[in-house]
Structure formats: structure tokens, C-alpha cells
Amino acid sequence: MIPEEVLRIAEDIRSMRIRGAGxxxxxxxxxxxIAAEGYKGDLEGFARYMEEVSRVLLxxxxxxxxxxxAVSYIMKAVxxxxxxxxxxxxxxxxxxxxxxxxxxxxxxxxxxxxxRIVDDGATIVTHCNSSAVVSILARAWSxxxxxxxxxxxxxxxxxxxxxARDLASRGIPVVLITDSAMTYAVRRADLxxxxxxxxxxxxxxxxxxxxxxxxLVSRTYGVPFYVAAETYKFSPYTLVGEIVEIEERDxxxxxxxxxxxxxxxxxAFDATPPEYIDAIITEIGIISPEMAILVITDxxxxxxxxxxxxxxxxxxxxxxx
Ligand code: RI2
Numbered sequence: 192m193i194p195e196e197v198l199r200i201a202e203d204i205r206s207m208r209i210r211g212a213g214x215x216x217x218x219x220x221x222x223x224x225i226a227a228e229g230y231k232g233d234l235e236g237f238a239r240y241m242e243e244v245s246r247v248l249l250x251x252x253x254x255x256x257x258x259x260x261a262v263s264y265i266m267k268a269v270x271x272x273x274x275x276x277x278x279x280x281x282x283x284x285x286x287x288x289x290x291x292x293x294x295x296x297x298x299x300x301x302x303x304x305x306x307r308i309v310d311d312g313a314t315i316v317t318h319c320n321s322s323a324v325v326s327i328l329a330r331a332w333s334x335x336x337x338x339x340x341x342x343x344x345x346x347x348x349x350x351x352x353x354x355a356r357d358l359a360s361r362g363i364p365v366v367l368i369t370d371s372a373m374t375y376a377v378r379r380a381d382l383x384x385x386x387x388x389x390x391x392x393x394x395x396x397x398x399x400x401x402x403x404x405x406x407l408v409s410r411t412y413g414v415p416f417y418v419a420a421e422t423y424k425f426s427p428y429t430l431v432g433e434i435v436e437i438e439e440r441d442x443x444x445x446x447x448x449x450x451x452x453x454x455x456x457x458x459a460f461d462a463t464p465p466e467y468i469d470a471i472i473t474e475i476g477i478i479s480p481e482m483a484i485l486v487i488t489d490x491x492x493x494x495x496x497x498x499x500x501x502x503x504x505x506x507x508x509x510x511x512x
Contacts, residue, residue: 207348219248234279253436256435294421301323302329305326317343320354326419342358344368346445391429394480403461417471427491435462471483
């Protein structure tokens with residue numbers, strides 16, 4: 192029996208009460224920990240039970256790779272041999288805690304590293320709501336830099352309002368614009384800064400739908416386009432040719448009630464090719480998109496490597512977490 196609280200976390204991720212790739216990953220780690228602690232059976236059934244919990248969590252949202260990476264990291268501990276259930280549960284609690292702590296630390300490091308590219312007097316455009324981006328802006332502001340931010344509304348879920356409110360609450364000047372006013376904002380900007388749901392092995396960015404348009408406009412007007420992403424948002428699955436699934440959400444998020452005879456599509460994410468990305472700010476430094484493959488093979492290594500990428504399991508890869 193999967194504990195109620197775990198099912199509630201899964202439902203909160205699905206319905207986007209818990210959202211943002213980083214938060215989703217931490218909530219997943221928390222859910223696996225709660226599940227382990229609530230396990231009532233014997234050692235034999237433990238791995239099977241944890242696999243079942245993983246499946247429930249993995250089924251919530253398909254795009255942000257932070258979710259399967261968190262599951263992968265924790266499930267590696269589950270699959271090791273243990274003497275009794277208590278030992279196995281303790282191991283899960285340990286790795287889940289490690290993951291959450293790493294994730295929070297990564298955000299702090301990204302804020303510190305990323306704040307260096309925010310110039311005093313700059314105008315910055317962001318899209319959607321990324322805690323990695325907000326942490327960079329908050330840090331730069333607290334260091335005394337003065338700048339203003341254009342935040343897109345980000346239809347249909349309006350996460351741009353979260354960004355705008357958060358920045359305003361810190362005293363950071365913020366201008367809210369419709370998504371269609373992207374060109375208006377980018378033309379006036381010195382920097383575009385967005386988050387990431389996944390980064391593929393060739394350095395493409397999967398992020399909130401509309402990101403690729405911001406990137407195209409940035410390229411047209413010569414405005415640097417930066418991405419802020421923790422290393423666990425890099426997708427090891429893409430290394431073996433898997434395509435990142437773009438979540439298609441309920442059309443009623445776009446049009447409610449639906450109108451007879453009108454088909455509504457609601458893709459939640461899109462892909463920005465690496466050529467449009469100047470650099471990716473990670474907790475291990477600012478890298479070019481071409482380095483994504485190294486982050487996956489050498490840095491994430493066996494930490495978040497899925498079963499399908501077995502060959503790397505025994506490599507001497509740096510144990511990042
Ligand atoms: P952080 C969000 O997805 C946005 O696309 C955002 O750019 C990305 O996650 C990363 O967010 P959604 O959950 O981890 O709103 O930087 O669909 O907070």
C-alpha cells in the first residue's frame with residue numbers, strides 16, 4: 192500500500208501545485224523517502240514496492256528530466272543488497288536527503304555563479320518561472336546591482352505572475368508583458384535568462400513553451416541567451432537517442448469551455464537548438480551547450496544514469512552527488 196501522503200505529492204506534481212523542475216525533483220526525493228519509511232512488509236518485497244512508488248511518481252509529468260534523475264539516484268540505493276528492512280529504509284532516507292541537500296546547494300551555487308553575468312543597469316528578459324533564474328536575480332540584487340526585468344505572462348498557466356510577484360517582493364523592478372510582446376522586450380534587453388526542464392546530450396534546451404521563440408528573437412537582435420540549470424536537469428536518456436517527451440496538457444487550460452468544432456492543442460514545452468544558446472549556468476560553472484554531453488557522461492556519471500545506459504554504470508565517472 193502506497194502511503195496517502197506519497198499519492199498526494201504525486202497528484203500535486205501532476206496538477207502542478209508542485210511545479211518547476213527543481214521543486215519537482217525535491218518533492219520526488221521526499222516522496223520516495225516517505226514511501227520507504229511507511230513500508231510495512233519484509234525485505235524481499237521492498238524493492239518491488241519502491242519500484243511501484245517510482246512508477247507512480249514517474250507517471251506524473253513526462254518532460255522535466257529532474258524527476259527520473261532523482262528517482263534513478265535514489266533507486267540505485269534501493270537495489271543494493273541489505274541485511275534487513277531497517278537498513279534498506281535508512282539507505283533510502285540517506286540518499287533522498289543527500290539529493291535534496293545537493294539540489295538546494297546547487298541552487299545557491301548557480302545564484303552565485305550566475306549573478307556575475309548580471310550587469311549593473313541591465314535589462315533582462317525571462318520567461319515562465321524558474322527558481323534557478325530567480326535565485327540568480329535575487330543574488331545579483333542583494334549584491335547591490337540595479338537592473339530591471341521583463342517577465343512574460345506565460346500562458347496558459349501564467350507562471351510569469353509568480354516570477355513578477357517574487358521579484359517585486361524583493362524590490363526588483365519588474366515589467367509584466369504578454370507573451371506576444373516578447374520581441375518588444377527582447378529588443379530592449381541586454382540579456383535573456385531562462386530555466387530548464389531538460390537539456391539534451393547535444394545541448395538543446397527543453398523549457399516552457401515559448402522559450403524557443405524568445406531564443407529566436409534574441410538571436411535576431413544579438414541579445415545573449417543564457418540558461419540556468421542544475422546538472423540533474425541534463426538528460427542521460429538522450430544520450431541513447433531517446434527523445435524528450437513534450438507534455439501535452441489539458442486543452443481546457445487554453446480554452447474553457449471548449450468550443451465545438453475547434454481543436455485546441457496545449458504543448459507545455461518546446462525545444463531550443465544549441466546554436467541559439469550562448470551558455471548554460473550550472474552549479475559546476477558556466478558551460479557551452481556543446482559540453483552537455485560531458486556533464487552527462489563524466490559528471491552525472493552513474494549517479495543519475497538510467498538502466499538503459501548500462502555501459503556507463505561502472506565507469507570511473509565523478510560521483511557528483
Ligand atoms: P526551476 C518549469 O516548468 C519552467 O519551464 C521552468 O523554466 C522550469 O520548470 C525550471 O524551473 P513547469 O513545472 O527548476 O512550470 O528553475 O511546467 O524552478
